[in-house]
Amino acid sequence: MELGTDQEDAFGSGQISGEALGKANGSVDYTESTIGTIASVLSLHSVSRILNAFPNIEELMRVALEEALKISRGKHGFIALVNYHTGELTIGWVVGPGWTEEKRSTKFKLTREPGKGIEGYVALTGKPYLSGDLESDPHHYPLFEDSLSRMVVPLKERSGKTIGILSVSSDRYNAFDEKDLRIMQALADIAALAMSSADYHAREQKLIELGMELASQTDIDALLDKVVSTAIEILQADDCSLFLIEDGSKLILKASKGALKEHVGKAVYEIGEGLTGWVALNGEPIRLSDVRSDPRWRGRYTEVPVDEIGAFLAVPIMGRQSCKGVLRAIRKRPPDASYSNPFTPEDQNLLYMLASQVGAALDRVELQERLIEVERMAALGEMSARAAHMLGNKLFALKGALKELRIAQVTPGEERERLYAAIDGLIREMEELLQEFRYFVKSARVDRNPVELVLLLSEFVRQISHSTGEVSVHFETHLDEAWIEGDAERLKRCVGELIENAAHFTPQGGIITVSIEPSTHGEVMITVSDTGKGIPDEDKEKIFEPFYSTRAQGLGLGLAIVKSIVQAHGGTIEECGRYGEGAKFVITIPAAKLLHR
Amino acid sequence: MARILVVDDEELARELIKRRLERDGHKVDMAADETTAMRMISEAEPPYDVIVTDMVMDSEQSGLNVLKAALLRDIFTEVIILTAYGNVANAVECMKRGAYDYVEKNIPGVDVYDLLAMKVERAIEERRDILMTIHRLRLAEQLIHAREPKSSQTTCDDT
Numbered sequence: 001m002e003l004g005t006d007q008e009d010a011f012g013s014g015q016i017s018g019e020a021l022g023k024a025n026g027s028v029d030y031t032e033s034t035i036g037t038i039a040s041v042l043s044l045h046s047v048s049r050i051l052n053a054f055p056n057i058e059e060l061m062r063v064a065l066e067e068a069l070k071i072s073r074g075k076h077g078f079i080a081l082v083n084y085h086t087g088e089l090t091i092g093w094v095v096g097p098g099w100t101e102e103k104r105s106t107k108f109k110l111t112r113e114p115g116k117g118i119e120g121y122v123a124l125t126g127k128p129y130l131s132g133d134l135e136s137d138p139h140h141y142p143l144f145e146d147s148l149s150r151m152v153v154p155l156k157e158r159s160g161k162t163i164g165i166l167s168v169s170s171d172r173y174n175a176f177d178e179k180d181l182r183i184m185q186a187l188a189d190i191a192a193l194a195m196s197s198a199d200y201h202a203r204e205q206k207l208i209e210l211g212m213e214l215a216s217q218t219d220i221d222a223l224l225d226k227v228v229s230t231a232i233e234i235l236q237a238d239d240c241s242l243f244l245i246e247d248g249s250k251l252i253l254k255a256s257k258g259a260l261k262e263h264v265g266k267a268v269y270e271i272g273e274g275l276t277g278w279v280a281l282n283g284e285p286i287r288l289s290d291v292r293s294d295p296r297w298r299g300r301y302t303e304v305p306v307d308e309i310g311a312f313l314a315v316p317i318m319g320r321q322s323c324k325g326v327l328r329a330i331r332k333r334p335p336d337a338s339y340s341n342p343f344t345p346e347d348q349n350l351l352y353m354l355a356s357q358v359g360a361a362l363d364r365v366e367l368q369e370r371l372i373e374v375e376r377m378a379a380l381g382e383m384s385a386r387a388a389h390m391l392g393n394k395l396f397a398l399k400g401a402l403k404e405l406r407i408a409q410v411t412p413g414e415e416r417e418r419l420y421a422a423i424d425g426l427i428r429e430m431e432e433l434l435q436e437f438r439y440f441v442k443s444a445r446v447d448r449n450p451v452e453l454v455l456l457l458s459e460f461v462r463q464i465s466h467s468t469g470e471v472s473v474h475f476e477t478h479l480d481e482a483w484i485e486g487d488a489e490r491l492k493r494c495v496g497e498l499i500e501n502a503a504h505f506t507p508q509g510g511i512i513t514v515s516i517e518p519s520t521h522g523e524v525m526i527t528v529s530d531t532g533k534g535i536p537d538e539d540k541e542k543i544f545e546p547f548y549s550t551r552a553q554g555l556g557l558g559l560a561i562v563k564s565i566v567q568a569h570g571g572t573i574e575e576c577g578r579y580g581e582g583a584k585f586v587i588t589i590p591a592a593k594l595l596h597r
Numbered sequence: 598m599a600r601i602l603v604v605d606d607e608e609l610a611r612e613l614i615k616r617r618l619e620r621d622g623h624k625v626d627m628a629a630d631e632t633t634a635m636r637m638i639s640e641a642e643p644p645y646d647v648i649v650t651d652m653v654m655d656s657e658q659s660g661l662n663v664l665k666a667a668l669l670r671d672i673f674t675e676v677i678i679l680t681a682y683g684n685v686a687n688a689v690e691c692m693k694r695g696a697y698d699y700v701e702k703n704i705p706g707v708d709v710y711d712l713l714a715m716k717v718e719r720a721i722e723e724r725r726d727i728l729m730t731i732h733r734l735r736l737a738e739q740l741i742h743a744r745e746p747k748s749s750q751t752t753c754d755d756t
Binding site: 388394 | 605606607609610613614616617651653679681682684702703708709710
């Protein structure tokens with residue numbers, strides 16, 4: 001079913017017009033007179049009931065079955081659905097007396113083999129079947145002892161694919177005629193339409209969900225994994241793999257579920273090589289049943305042994321400017337060789353849509369990365385200029401002081417001591433500048449290991465509290481342990497910077513509180529608050545920008561470094577204190593495990 | 598002896614410049630920032646002969662602002678701009694706008710304090726020359742004025 005057609009809208013709103021119904025059934029073979037017959041036989045009331053119940057698939061199937069039985073004066077009826085993976089029909093809805101749990105769980109094989117059931121035969125051939133004398137019917141399988149006649153019609157999708165059957169039986173010989181069969185087929189068409197619509201909605205929902213995830217997630221690998229799972233689900237495929245183009249000439253496997261999973265990052269196609277490479281090269285999809293008969297087939301990496309591949313579908317992942325990779329899915333060959341389960345054009349469209357969502361997401365991530373890189377480079381350039389200027393000034397003073405010492409050897413010792421102290425001070429300032437510079441450059445790179453924050457930070461606060469002078473530092477938590485994947489040294493530096501900052505702006509006798517608590521979303525929150533003045537609302541964003549400083553010394557990178565480290569941990573930082581009541585910095589980092597007291 | 602103002606936000610630097618210039622026999626005042634410097638310049642009586650100012654202090658334009666204040670107070674005050682790495686363009690801009698010269702703070706192997714002292718001396722000479730020229734011009738003007746009424750009358754009589 002194609003997207004964006006009238007019927008989609010009609011189904012979407014839970015209502016269906018006669019026009020849409022006629023259009024949707026257009027591919028099924030029945031004539032004007034058939035519609036006339038249905039209208040005459042089914043009471044208008046029943047039809048409207050069916051149509052109104054459209055959004056509710058269960059209700060629709062039940063009504064369809066009841067109507068089928070009533071119209072044909074049959075005794076038993078059921079609708080069974082095809083499972084192409086197992087090659088079986090599973091009974092979904094039943095009507096009539098005497099249905100036991102055992103009978104309901106009967107499975108019909110999709111086969112031409114005699115005696116296995118007319119149902120399986122119809123599902124396989126896709127043609128209606130009428131038998132007035134079951135005892136002499138070659139395909140008949142006796143579900144009920146008293147069944148003497150049976151008619152079975154296929155439930156077909158618009159693409160012509162059989163998704164199930166409607167079967168009605170009677171305890172009379174020659175109970176049904178051609179007219180009954182046509183009415184059954186009309187009912188089956190409505191049922192099939194409802195089924196594929198419900199199915200379509202489920203798929204659409206999956207795509208929307210994935211789209212939302214693609215738009216918000218930043219962990220690309222997890223995202224690609226999710227794409228593959230979703231593709232398998234909506235296509236009812238057996239496996240799916242995702243390749244991305246790297247270095248402009250190679251397709252690297254990024255995600256897969258089955259046998260290829262362990263080759264992620266290792267399986268490589270040249271662009272143009274094999275079916276997958278062809279798709280990447282030409283930017284066009286490939287849909288095949290027998291892969292080996294295609295001259296482009298190389299079979300270098302397959303999700304299942306080549307013999308077992310029953311259907312192959314590969315679509316390009318298109319970005320804004322170029323092909324970014326290939327998304328491919330396979331279905332296994334059905335257990336019975338007499339039928340196949342190929343990918344339909346509709347499957348192809350779905351996978352194509354999925355792939356373009358991936359393409360857009362990749363574009364977005366790329367753009368973001370480039371933007372961050374540009375910002376970083378600009379900051380780095382700016383910082384280098386500033387650092388050079390500051391160091392230059394200090395060196396100038398240093399040079400002067402040394403010269404003064406040489407000339408002034410005759411000057412009193414007191415004067416000399418003052419110069420020495422000034423030189424010491426300058427050298428320390430220069431070292432601090434260089435260190436700040438280095439921290440900033442390195443702050444985006446973190447070495448992540450399991451870290452337990454409660455012990456780490458309580459110990460760190462204990463140590464640092466000796467160096468904050470007249471301001472005291474407290475540590476609070478309700479947690480026993482808070483494990484995250486992180487870089488202990490860098491995290492300590494973050495908290496250290498925040499404490500040092502707080503100490504600078506907190507008057508004597510003030511209190512700085514460091515706390516670790518779980519957030520409402522199960523993350524860990526590290527809060528550093530003080531009893532100073534706090535930060536005005538208009539500055540709350542600016543304080544994290546590089547070179548923003550209200551303090552005379554340094555490059556003004558302190559909070560920019562903190563932010564950079566927190567972000568490298570996949571976390572966020574914000575200042576959410578109220579101006580006049582003290583500053584309150586809250587770091588939120590995804591937690592691995594939290595143990596409550 | 599000249600009256601000099603040294604403006605630099607690095608305390609030790611301005612103090613060392615002051616010492617160096619004092620050794621040459623000048624009277625040196627100091628300012629730690631742009632605002633203080635501008636106030637001192639406008640209040641100075643007589644005006645400073647030479648002003649040595651860092652280019653980048655409160656802002657990238659600090660040196661330029663000090664220069665403007667200096668020229669506003671006395672158009673013949675000589676201003677020398679000090680620059681650390683990467684601010685030569687600004688210093689050149691200052692020269693286009695009337696600064697006497699600029700000195701880069703970090704020149705490998707060069708005693709910049711001596712270089713600065715030398716430039717200060719030349720600036721003082723320059724100012725002295727200009728003031729002298731002006732002085733002479735004034736004298737000449739006075740002489741001309743003194744003779745003028747007589748000569749013009751003579752001319753009138755002749756015609």
